[in-house]
Amino acid sequence: MSIPLSGPLAQRQGPAPGTLGATQDYTEVIGKAHQRSQRYGVVAWERPDFSTSAQCDLNDVVENNRFLFQYAAPVMETLYEQIANTHSMVLLTTAQGLVLHSLGDKDFLEKASRVALAPGVDWSEKAKGTNAIGTALSEETAVTVHGEQHYMHANHALTCSCAPIFNPHGQVVGALDVSGDHRSYHQHTLALVRMSAQMIENQMFAGSFPKAVRLHFHARPEFLGTLVEGIAVFTPEGRFLSANRSAQFQLGLPFGALQARTFSSLFDLPMSALLELFGGTSDAPRQLHLHSGVSVWCRADVKPAGPWAAPTFAERPAAAPARKAQLSSLQYLDTGDTQVAAVIHKLRKVVDRDIPVMILGETGTGKDLLAQAFHNDSARARQPFVAVNCASIPESLIEAELFGYEEGAFTGARKKGAIGKIAQAHGGTLFLDEIGDMPKHLQARLLRVLQERRISPLGAGKEVDVDVAVVCATHKNLKDLIARSDFREDLYYRLNGLVVRLPALRERTDFECVVRKLLKSLCDDGQHVGISEPVMELFRSYHWPGNVRQLHNLLRTAVVMVGREGEIAAEHLPDDFLEELHAMQAPALAPACPLPELVLPGDAGADGHSLQDVTLHAMAQMLRLHKGNVSAAAKALGVSRNTIYRKKNLLPPDLLN
Numbered sequence: 001m002s003i004p005l006s007g008p009l010a011q012r013q014g015p016a017p018g019t020l021g022a023t024q025d026y027t028e029v030i031g032k033a034h035q036r037s038q039r040y041g042v043v044a045w046e047r048p049d050f051s052t053s054a055q056c057d058l059n060d061v062v063e064n065n066r067f068l069f070q071y072a073a074p075v076m077e078t079l080y081e082q083i084a085n086t087h088s089m090v091l092l093t094t095a096q097g098l099v100l101h102s103l104g105d106k107d108f109l110e111k112a113s114r115v116a117l118a119p120g121v122d123w124s125e126k127a128k129g130t131n132a133i134g135t136a137l138s139e140e141t142a143v144t145v146h147g148e149q150h151y152m153h154a155n156h157a158l159t160c161s162c163a164p165i166f167n168p169h170g171q172v173v174g175a176l177d178v179s180g181d182h183r184s185y186h187q188h189t190l191a192l193v194r195m196s197a198q199m200i201e202n203q204m205f206a207g208s209f210p211k212a213v214r215l216h217f218h219a220r221p222e223f224l225g226t227l228v229e230g231i232a233v234f235t236p237e238g239r240f241l242s243a244n245r246s247a248q249f250q251l252g253l254p255f256g257a258l259q260a261r262t263f264s265s266l267f268d269l270p271m272s273a274l275l276e277l278f279g280g281t282s283d284a285p286r287q288l289h290l291h292s293g294v295s296v297w298c299r300a301d302v303k304p305a306g307p308w309a310a311p312t313f314a315e316r317p318a319a320a321p322a323r324k325a326q327l328s329s330l331q332y333l334d335t336g337d338t339q340v341a342a343v344i345h346k347l348r349k350v351v352d353r354d355i356p357v358m359i360l361g362e363t364g365t366g367k368d369l370l371a372q373a374f375h376n377d378s379a380r381a382r383q384p385f386v387a388v389n390c391a392s393i394p395e396s397l398i399e400a401e402l403f404g405y406e407e408g409a410f411t412g413a414r415k416k417g418a419i420g421k422i423a424q425a426h427g428g429t430l431f432l433d434e435i436g437d438m439p440k441h442l443q444a445r446l447l448r449v450l451q452e453r454r455i456s457p458l459g460a461g462k463e464v465d466v467d468v469a470v471v472c473a474t475h476k477n478l479k480d481l482i483a484r485s486d487f488r489e490d491l492y493y494r495l496n497g498l499v500v501r502l503p504a505l506r507e508r509t510d511f512e513c514v515v516r517k518l519l520k521s522l523c524d525d526g527q528h529v530g531i532s533e534p535v536m537e538l539f540r541s542y543h544w545p546g547n548v549r550q551l552h553n554l555l556r557t558a559v560v561m562v563g564r565e566g567e568i569a570a571e572h573l574p575d576d577f578l579e580e581l582h583a584m585q586a587p588a589l590a591p592a593c594p595l596p597e598l599v600l601p602g603d604a605g606a607d608g609h610s611l612q613d614v615t616l617h618a619m620a621q622m623l624r625l626h627k628g629n630v631s632a633a634a635k636a637l638g639v640s641r642n643t644i645y646r647k648k649n650l651l652p653p654d655l656l657n
């Protein structure tokens with residue numbers, strides 16, 4: 001399929017950039033790709049190298065391609081909806097052909113994993129010979145490679161259609177691909193992939209050059225505002241900045257040639273006249289003429305005059321696309337720890353199966369993040385993810401917060417009533433954090449909602465249907481609560497369809513990778529902060545009672561202390577953290593700050609204790625260290641002061657100021 005342009009234009013000009021035209025024979029493209037494959041030394045009958053990048057390295061690649069990823073992830077989902085149940089999958093790759101992200105039919109995913117259409121695998125021509133991804137990237141054009149056209153025999157069972165993705169500076173930044181079983185080949189797939197790639201490019205465009213003059217044009221006015229409109233961007237003085245594929249096609253010049261042009265060398269009016277034409281309030285399209293004699297209908301975004309600043313890629317979109325892509329999908333939480341990988345593996349199996357999930361783990365281990373990733377990877381991803389922290393809402397308000405209320409249901413109720421969190425999550429996922437803190441009388445109501453899938457807001461006579469996936473989390477031992485009659489057993493069994501436990505940070509084997517990932521996320525664009533080996537060593541020896549949250553908070557401060565460049569050394573770490581380390585590692589050297597003997601409920605020692613015990617242990621330790629100063633202890637643990645106050649009955653009374 002080619003971009004629908006008016007007849008004369010289409011006849012006058014060749015194919016749109018990044019498109020194989022009718023005259024360009026596919027066999028020629030495949031032939032050239034085979035020659036390249038031979039030159040690269042790829043052996044057709046060999047088993048391809050399906051090794052993946054280490055998860056940690058893949059996460060780095062994803063970070064480095066965040067701009068592409070953010071724009072591509074929502075479009076991939078839409079594309080996947082079009083091809084669902086066709087034994088195919090959608091892949092996003094880097095400009096080098098490394099798979100960044102994939103979405104696919106479950107049955108095909110299994111087969112695909114055998115030919116390694118999976119994140120982290122290299123599908124460049126150098127690695128796999130002729131294939132749609134590698135060849136589309138080499139030729140910078142959309143291409144389908146079907147069955148035996150693949151260079152390697154192992155890939156003959158596939159049919160793949162791929163389009164390169166260009167950034168607003170005309171550079172290839174990645175590729176979008178649909179791969180499937182060669183028997184279910186459909187010739188419309190390539191058109192769908194090309195349109196989707198164009199959608200990604202247009203959205204990147206919309207998010208870039210906020211201070212430029214932006215021209216939207218097409219030979220037919222009804223195509224303005226659609227995917228196929230041309231978009232060209234100029235400085236207010238008329239210098240060319242960028243053009244999407246359709247604009248290059250309509251202007252009859254590739255990106256490189258346009259870079260030498262100005263507005264008035266393309267259109268038969270000066271930039272000042274354009275600014276005047278579109279400076280008013282009307283946004284009706286106007287007809288403009290190209291020097292080539294072709295007329296186009298045009299709308300222009302003319303920004304108020306201001307100092308011109310050259311756009312850079314640091315000029316991130318004003319409004320982030322859809323949602324913050326799926327950097328929080330399950331795949332990106334797997335940074336190499338075997339326990340976390342097992343948790344993710346189990347969660348993937350129950351996605352969309354209507355099985356309630358219970359996440360256990362100490363405070364700050366990432367339970368909330370995991371719940372969101374689970375939601376993002378589900379079919380409910382476009383619906384709300386609503387989190388309720390049962391411990392942070394005063395008991396008297398939980399009922400109204402969860403179930404909502406009708407006007408005048410209780411004193412202090414808002415005039416028009418309020419929709420509760422459960423109803424807000426309708427169609428999506430309800431995340432009940434700290435479920436162990438749910439008051440007993442509400443547990444019965446919650447159980448009824450989960451069983452009957454209906455709620456009745458406070459003061460309302462009628463019931464409302466709700467459809468929610470439920471994920472809950474706790475750091476408490478619910479079995480202990482049941483034994484003490486503080487938690488309903490029937491609710492427990494209703495909630496624990498799949499129970500997973502996130503390891504504490506000190507138990508994780510991918511500790512360094514987590515540190516690097518957090519550090520990267522905390523640095524601004526262009527900022528490079530590393531970590532010195534002695535500090536990493538200190539970190540490894542520490543027990544991290546506040547887990548990833550504590551590490552995150554600590555690194556955030558350290559990054560600010562280091563500045564734009566450099567390595568985090570001990571002097572960049574907060575004093576209280578150093579004091580604590582010192583006290584732990586060399587009590588003999590620090591008589592002024594000895595670590596007191598810990599008084600734990602039950603046996604001494606953290607191992608084998610309930611999560612609750614470990615949390616209390618950490619709180620007690622921090623409070624002692626900070627001489628009862630709750631704010632300082634909370635800060636060190638990375639929790640709120642309320643979290644400590646809520647546990648005050650369980651802590652030795654002399655600890656709190």
Ligand SMILES: Nc1ncnc2c1ncn2[C@@H]1O[C@H](COP(=O)(O)OP(=O)(O)OP(=O)(O)O)[C@@H](O)[C@H]1O
Nearest residue numbers: 333361362363364365366367368369370548549552
């Ligand atoms: N794997 C991870 N990668 C990056 N950041 C993480 C990870 N796990 C946790 N974090 C960060 O640590 C902080 C705490 O995470 P989160 O709120 O998910 O923990 P939690 O277990 O739900 O804590 P709590 O039990 O106190 O509610 C957040 O800032 C989160 O972004």
